[in-house]
Structures are given as structure tokens and as C-alpha cells.
Amino acid sequence: MTATPDTDAPTEAPARGKRPKQGEPVIDRALSLLAVFSDRRRALTLSELARHADMPAPTALRLISRLVAWGALERLDDGRYVVGVRLWEVASLSPRGHGVREIALPYLEDLFEVTRHHVLLAVRDNEEAVLIERLSSKDATEVAYRVGGRAPLRSTAVGLVLLAGADQHFQEAIMAKPAEKEPGVAEMPEGQLRRTLSDVRRTGIAMIRRSHPSMTVSVASPIFDAQGSVVAALSIVVPDGSTPPNVLAPAVRATARAVSRNLGHQATVSTEVRTHSRG
Amino acid sequence: MTATPDTDAPTEAPARGKRPKQGEPVIDRALSLLAVFSDRRRALTLSELARHADMPAPTALRLISRLVAWGALERLDDGRYVVGVRLWEVASLSPRGHGVREIALPYLEDLFEVTRHHVLLAVRDNEEAVLIERLSSKDATEVAYRVGGRAPLRSTAVGLVLLAGADQHFQEAIMAKPAEKEPGVAEMPEGQLRRTLSDVRRTGIAMIRRSHPSMTVSVASPIFDAQGSVVAALSIVVPDGSTPPNVLAPAVRATARAVSRNLGHQATVSTEVRTHSRG
DNA sequence: AGGTGGCTTTCAATGGTTGGAATAGTATTG
């Protein structure tokens, strides 16, 4: 610190080898280890973890050992590591994760029972939607997303609902960015997007038609908390051409409202009328 | 370390005040912060977290900030902290958490649909069972446990199944300990417990009658993975006196077997016959 | 106004953390 590195006058690289990159907070490193796990990487060896998290093996081992001791990770018989039940347990206390899910599940099931199509529940995390729950019969249409996975905001029905419910500032930030191309979904120019979001807010319904994994139509509706903010989105995904969307919409809206009510939201008679009505 | 504390000849306490208790790995501290969250404590203030995790506020703040930056925790508008979606997302990759659940859910739903009673799915973590999933209609009997919660091994149906499926060494260790008293469940002396576990292994069914939150009967059955080890337990909980247990047992066993098959388990014709039958 | 309690920032001392090197173990190859 105080000493100036006056002694270094090597040819070019200060590669005296010493400590290449030291100085990242321990926690960040530990978390970056957790972040290595993904849908495709559910069981990893020490060296894989070390490589992907970009840290020397001994360091990774030390951190991982702690995580294992606590139960955040578990070690399989073959020496590989997987995410542990203990972590899952704590995560199940996440209000926006299992919290909403727990309250919504019975209603999702009702909707699923009646329609026998995919029913999805998602929340927003930063600039993406995270799938919290998905109900599917064993013989339903192919669907793109899995529970715990992420979906874009601009090109999915739940995404549009969540985006429409976000604060103005955030919406502008999203629209400022160029939309990344999503396979099988029609591009939407900014003007149309703005109109769509406004419609979603007014009607409480978002609709998207996609052709990629298969021809499907998604109909989504917002879920509100006691403060009236959009905390989640519920949607149904049906094969294009089966049940007409305008038939699905009421069912989806009704279900979403039922969940909202259970979250303490004082529903107004119409979505449009939202002035000073106090329960 | 190397230097002997020769200089200390104070009156009594070396309480020169300096660093009271410093020297716990950072990760452990961070994890102990996560561990503070529980069913009853889902949203906590900084000072609450610091108090329960037993560390000074500034330290807690520093650690928490990192966790928030990553998404393991989230901060509410009122300043309190809750478990974040990002953590939930990673945790959803837990093979024994969401993994089994994802595969089992459709089957659990079938069973639930037919019986309209509580359906539970649990795995073992150390000396307890952890509830992975619970399906309940809005109008079902009161039940003691919630998803993400823990239940004792010796006095619940799923617990007995998991215990019976654990390795011999572990079972002995459990039985060596005195059984903690569980309200509403009949005590079971060691001899009877041994016999019960043996029965469970033979029949693939465990049964427990409890009187506490309400009069109920639970019937559980093991779920096997491809290697033939018990990875989870499935159970149904019905009000005592409704459907007779011997009627439920086949349904529960059948469902558990269906899940096992999907996990890659090669079911044998009878549970009793398990010699050298391949494919 | 004074007091209380929670939250945040600062900062110098320090001990946990770090990663190269060496060792042991394991799979793959010639």
C-alpha cells in the first residue's frame, strides 16, 4: 500500500508469478461457485467448478468444503457435487419463490384440472421472468421453459404482464435496449410494445402466439399483492387452434384474481377503476 | 500463534477489549445469516439478523450486502431482508429437492385427484425428513407439516420409510439415541421399531396413526432411484376412520412405484424377491 | 428537547485467506 512498486522494472510482464488475481470478497467467490450450477450442469466435479468459477483448485476446494459442511452443497458417491437440500430448504422461504407458489398452487391446480393445459406461474427477477411453477399433464404440448428457468420479458405472455406491471422507470430502461431475438415469436416494434403494455394494464390480459417449439398461444394475467403491485404472472399455454384465447382469458383472469385476493389484494370491481376504494 | 503469550500477566481477564470473537470463516458467517430465516422468520431487519447470527451489525451489514448484490437475499421497501429468487433458482437445481419433485409431481397429482387427501413427498436430510412437496385441497384435514419443513424420522410415516431405507449403520446410530417425544404419536420401544422397519422393508408400506393436530392415519411408501436406494418417501394422510388404510396402501405403493420407474428403477415383481433379476 | 434504537460509514490492526508447489490418487493411453 504505502510502498510504491519502485522495484519493478522488468521487461514487460510483471509476471513475477506471485498472486495473479487475489482480492475478491470470499462470499462473492462462494456464490460464484453456486452460480456455476445450471440446468445442464447439475452435478460437477471439483475441477469443473474451479474452472467455471475461475479460481484455483485449492481455493475452490476450501470454499466448497464449507458449503458442503453447511449443506448448501452435497457430495455424491462419485465425488461430484450437487446443490443440497439444506439450501433448498432455506430457499423455500423465499416469498417470491415458494411464497407466492404455495398460495397460488391450489388455484393453479383448479385451472389445470379444468383445462388440462400447461399452467405457468412466474415472477420477475431483474430483466427476466423466472418460472416458479409449471403444471403439465404427461400428455400436453411441448413447452419451452422449466421450473427455475428464465424467460425473456418482451416475448412471453408472463413476461409482458410482469413488464407491464413494473415501474415506469424500469420499463423505459428495458425498451431502450434492443430486443433480443426470440425464436418463433413475432418481433414487436417499440410503438406496438407500448400499446400492448398499456392494453395489458387495462385489460389484465396478455397474449402471445409462438411457433417455435410448437404452435402455441399463451394467455397471461397479473397477480397483485396487498399493496397493489404486480408480484407474479399466471398463464396458460394451449396448442394454437384448440381453445380460442377469448374463451381462456376469463378463466385465467379469474384464477389470477383469486390468487391476488388470497395475497391480500383488495380487488376493485373493474381493473380500470382504481381510485380510493378502501376495503 | 508462534509467539507465546508471555507478555500477558494481567489481573484476570485478557479482556484488553480488542477483537472479542474473530476468526470464524467468512462463509460460515454468511451461511449462518441464511440459517436465521425460518418459517416464522421470513422477513428480518439488519439488527435481527445480526442478533440471531450473533455478530456485530457492521459485519452483518457487509455480508448481507454481498448476498443482496448476488440475489441470495432481497431487500424490501421497509428495509427488511428476505430470501431472494436467485437463491431459489439455484436451489431448484437440487436433485433431491426439486429434482425428485419434478418427476414425482404428475403422479402425486393423480393420486391426489383420486383420493382428495393430503399427499406428501419427503427426503431425508441427516436425522430428519424434509418435506419436498405437499398437495392439499383447500378443504382437507389439518396437517402438521409444511413444504420445506422438517419432520422426525421415528414418528412419521415418511420418516419410517426413509429410516428403513437408510444404511444399517445410520439406522443403528438413530436407534442408539433416545427418541424425542412427538405429540400425538404413540411411543415405540426399540424392539417394536426394529420389527416395524423390517416390515416396512418387506411390504413397502409404513403406517402411523396420530392424534395431535387431528386424528389422522398416514400411509407411506418408498421411492427408489436407479441404484435401488431409497431416495424419497411418498405418503397420504387421511382422517382416521375415513378410508381404511388397507385400501389406501395399494394406491400409495402403486404411485410410489410409478415414480421409481421414472427415476430409472428396475422394479422387481415383488419387493421380497430381489436377487439377481436384471432388466 | 432529550433519549432510544436501528442503520451506515470510517479506519487501522490483524488473522483468515490465498494459491503455488508438492503429493497422492485415478483414469487413459501407448
Place this chain on the structure above:
DNA sequence: CAATACTATTCCAACCATTGAAAGCCACCT
């Protein structure tokens, strides 16, 4: 079967992130 390549683990001295008392804020209560 030795050689090779890779992974996992242990060691340890240098070092820097970590630590928590102290003090400043802010909000709330009396």
C-alpha cells in the same frame, strides 16, 4: 505394465480482505 494426464488433497508463508469499535445519522418515541 509403465507412461501420461488429469484430478483431488495437503502444506504453508505472504498478504490483503476482513473485522468491529467508534462515531455520525436518521427516525421515532416520550
